[in-house]
Amino acid sequence: MPAPLRNLQQLAIYLGVVSGGGCAMMYYLIQKSFAQKEYYLGALEKLESQSNVLEMLGAPPLKVHNLRLTDKYNHVDKTTAQVGCTVYTTTKCPID
Numbered sequence: 750m751p752a753p754l755r756n757l758q759q760l761a762i763y764l765g766v767v768s769g770g771g772c773a774m775m776y777y778l779i780q781k782s783f784a785q786k787e788y789y790l791g792a793l794e795k796l797e798s799q800s801n802v803l804e805m806l807g808a809p810p811l812k813v814h815n816l817r818l819t820d821k822y823n824h825v826d827k828t829t830a831q832v833g834c835t836v837y838t839t840t841k842c843p844i845d
Contacts, residue, residue: 780815793811
């Protein structure tokens with residue numbers, strides 16, 4: 750006995766919402782674990798030690814937002830780590 754079309758539609762919507770939420774949760778957890786790694790924390794420490802750069806950004810305190818895991822500049826392998834830290838400022842910085 751085949752299932753009614755309405756039940757199949759509800760099932761498809763439910764599975765879509767559950768899988769979308771699962772993907773979002775997985776992205777968040779990967780992002781969180783990446784932000785706790787030694788190379789990322791080291792990059793932030795190096796940035797915070799540069800007082801002239803912090804002054805241009807309108808910091809301290811330095812406001813760091815979520816990592817963009819799909820950014821082409823973030824690359825980590827066994828020997829090197831290249832991490833782009835996204836920071837924001839409310840002041841206008843002159844660019845030469």
